[in-house]
Amino acid sequence: AQSVTQPDIHITVSEGASLELRCNYSYGATPYLFWYVQSPGQGLQLLLKYFSGDTLVQGIKGFEAEFKRSQSSFNLRKPSVHWSDAAEYFCAVAAVEEGFKTIFGAGTRLFVKA
């Protein structure tokens, strides 16, 4: 079945360290790609999106993501994590095979230690 996968259920990173959250998809054509963040008790907030063009996408809050067609990946990165980045992060895709219905990954919970 076509899908979007976030391999890590949770990740712990020290404050100030770099972060990479993984996302892989299994669709033939390149889908639209998104990353969302959800703080506890809140809704999801769009961090960044990729439709086409430059494969390195800049988002809000200092996040960026890189689309790699050869790896069917869209990993989220941040060079230096702040304690306020502790949240759950969702990768999402909208693929032509799904009628551009947005499919969300299961999420990765980020813990930040002092």
Place this chain on the structure above:
Amino acid sequence: ETGVTQTPRHLVMGMTNKKSLKCEQHLGHNAMYWYKQSAKKPLELMFVYSLEERVENNSVPSRFSPECPNSSHLFLHLHTLQPEDSALYLCASSQDRDSYGYTFGSGTRLTVV
């Protein structure tokens, strides 16, 4: 404030009650969505409205009844719910259906007792 407002933020209801969740957006978006977020489960799309017309109903039980009276408002009417319906219910909107990424509300935390 994201531009999508959901009320109430928290709701506790008995299994025989009737209640409604409200969602409001003034972003000029044409599509609105209801999602259910349960612990340890991926987000579940429940309903999609595009230009006030329901375009998708993902096998949701009839005890959940959506209503979209205009392009800015979306309701989810609840009746005779079950404890397993306890979850965070999220409303979202987008410029057009599934095209530009969503703006989410903060959700309604529903507890069915």
